[in-house]
Amino acid sequence: MTLKKVKLAFIVNDASRKTTYNKRQKGLLKKVYELSTLCGVEACAIVYGPYEPQPEIWPSPQGVQTVLSKFRTMSESEKSQKMVNQETYMIQRVLKAKEKLKTQRHDNYEKEMVMLMFQCLCEGKLVQNNISLVDSKHLRWLIDQKLKDISRRLEAEVSNGKHPIQFQMAPPLTSRDEKMEMMGHGYVGVTMNNGDIMESQIVMGLMMNDEGDETIPFGEVDPRFLPNLLL
Amino acid sequence: MTLKKVKLAFIVNDASRKTTYNKRQKGLLKKVYELSTLCGVEACAIVYGPYEPQPEIWPSPQGVQTVLSKFRTMSESEKSQKMVNQETYMIQRVLKAKEKLKTQRHDNYEKEMVMLMFQCLCEGKLVQNNISLVDSKHLRWLIDQKLKDISRRLEAEVSNGKHPIQFQMAPPLTSRDEKMEMMGHGYVGVTMNNGDIMESQIVMGLMMNDEGDETIPFGEVDPRFLPNLLL
DNA sequence: CTGTCTATCTATAAATC
């Protein structure tokens, strides 16, 4: 598929269906040929197009016969095992798609959390809208992780002599605000005054540098971090 | 194929052949499924892999049987018509490849001629190495075409009022140097003195502007114009 | 062996001739 991502369903338009048929039929036979050649296996394909009573086949009438006779001599019981029929094929594809959806949702959630974290940092307090207790817990965990990571990297850099000035990192929230954990609202104690802005820029810079994210200019929002409202 | 363009031949390495087999077998069945779904045609594929006595098939044992019974009821005479067997398939591909090769060679020749023309213009005389009478004739033809084209465009621009200064174009070579045509060497009367360089820059600029070529800085050579020594 | 990743090649949808 290309230019447009075509839905895997019967093409209603007669002209495009015919064009597609001609192209894909040729492509398919080529694929059979390639598989057979590259891997030295016996294979055949038969396609009954809607325009000719004769099917398109690969490799040759004789070649098809050879494969078919091999196929026909199998007992029915053998056939029903190990074979990929349309239903199991579809089931496999659906399972795989669901799997992917799950991963995707998880990734989206992570990105939303990161975005939220930056919003808090920018605005100086937690944005209360639409945040659950679970989310706020996860947000705290995330911030803790980031802080720990920053401590680790600062230490590494200091020991490399890059930062002669010592930073005094605040301890992670977990050890400081444990008692707030069950307060039942989203506020997680991340308030800031204007004097912290300089520091927060440094901190943001440090936080942005894992996983290949580009550093984002203060105040701009990477579209990748926009919450996916559709999921 | 990817990362490397794989030769369409039996893969000797056991491991890669198996990997390739698994990937392509799956891809092939998917293609059959797509063709069948998109175009609403009956199709089946059977692949006897080297690792299982059971073949991989599409769509299902029953589906294959249906297509097969249709196939088997055809008379032998019908089968031999209209079918694409391996040999005719290969012949088609070879013909197509030859066709492409021909076009490619022609394109390369044209590019070499253009390059030669610029060399002459840059160096003030024809480079004698490796140029046949046929080439020199074609070169003259090419230059004539370019000159005519330039005249046409100049007139157009002048009539648009873009160039208040009138250019006096030399007539095409054909009418001026007809008698040189059969002299039997490559010299085609394109000599220049240093005073012509400014003019040649204007002329080159004009010559370069058809067919989407970028204008090339004086003295540089577009790699696309390098003679293809392999053909 | 199975899945993942990524760079690259191939297939092909759509428009145009």
Next chain:
DNA sequence: TGATTTATAGATAGACA
């Protein structure tokens, strides 16, 4: 119809975990 072109989706080689 069929060939060509253009731009994008899909397939997949090779490396790795």
